[in-house]
């Protein structure tokens with residue numbers, strides 16, 4: 001199942017820079033593992049904001065929830081999830 005997920009990061013202004021850098025590094029490793037495994041198919045920065053648009057390919061809703069709630073930045077994110085299905089006009093046979 002494919003999901004479009006938009007994440008907006010809101011780190012507290014008083015978070016020490018070293019702590020922010022540590023969480024971002026952990027987040028990067030977490031996301032790169034999932035990208036390499038094919039679960040986190042796309043990761044795009046939304047130009048001009050501390051947000052990303054991502055496409056996840058997961059077994060079910062529970063798996064997506066487990067992944068998202070495990071993000072190191074999860075406590076500092078606003079997250080919007082939208083389930084996707086094939087568009088009848090899509091020419092990409094390999095994208096289900």
Ligand SMILES: O=C(O)CC1=CCC(=O)O1
Nearest residue numbers: 009027028031050051052
């Ligand atoms: O910077 C972000 O958009 C938050 C984030 C998600 C995965 C990652 O590596 O950073």
